[in-house]
Amino acid sequence: MRDLMNNITPKVVIAPPAAAATDNTAQVGSIVDVAGYDSLTFIIATGTLADADATFAVLVEEGAASNLSDAAAVDDKDLIGTEALAGFTFAADGAARKIGYKGGKRYVRLTVTPSGNTGNAPLSAIALLGHPRSAPTANPPA
Template sequence: MRDLMSDIHVLPALAPAAAAITDNTAQVGAVIDRLGYDSVTFAIVTGTLADADATFAVTVEHGDVANLSDAAAVPAASLVGTTALAGFTFADDAETRKIGYVGEKRYVRLTITPSSNTGNAPMAAIAILGHPAQAPTPNPPV
């Protein structure tokens, strides 16, 4: 049986908001605890991006403290894909991007930072934890 659901755990990284961002405020995601999982993939989805020259840079941070007070940028060797490929522009309406983390730190966080954005920019992201120590994973995720 081909069952991916029992081998992943899905958590909100950037929850969809009722009001889209309309400026250059960084969208800092939730701290994801990867205890019991060896990998994390962040999946980003965009809505209709209104500004005609906006760009959106993606960064991933990691650390060993639950509130990420020790946050540091993830080195390229601990990423699957690149932050450049995970970023997007105003022309990427209703598209998806992804970036993976395979480092050794327990906590990770995704941040999306707009530049030149003055229009609505709806977006959301989920964290997909994989390679669990114990499967099947809980459903619904907790």
């Protein structure tokens, strides 16, 4: 009953940086294939954010093409939480944010875009796939 581990698959979508971003370049996550799972939550983790006025906007996109050539912003009704609540400012050192997807498309992607950033901005993100149609899930994750 209390087993979450065998019912999730984590995927790194924005890897922890070797060197933190020091400009406004969007951090575009890997495309997540949700086939075989009934839920997806993105978890964003920050390090020490050096810029004193930077903001970080979150965008979730979906599509039917595996390369997301048909990417479109996810409608708010297909998100659990909001992109605004998943976003953050320079004050979110060592913080975590989350946003869920409940839409019907097979492929989903997360992007975090800084603005006003001139300092180090280390961040990473994990896609947490849940409610697998076949459990237990593999460990280590495939």
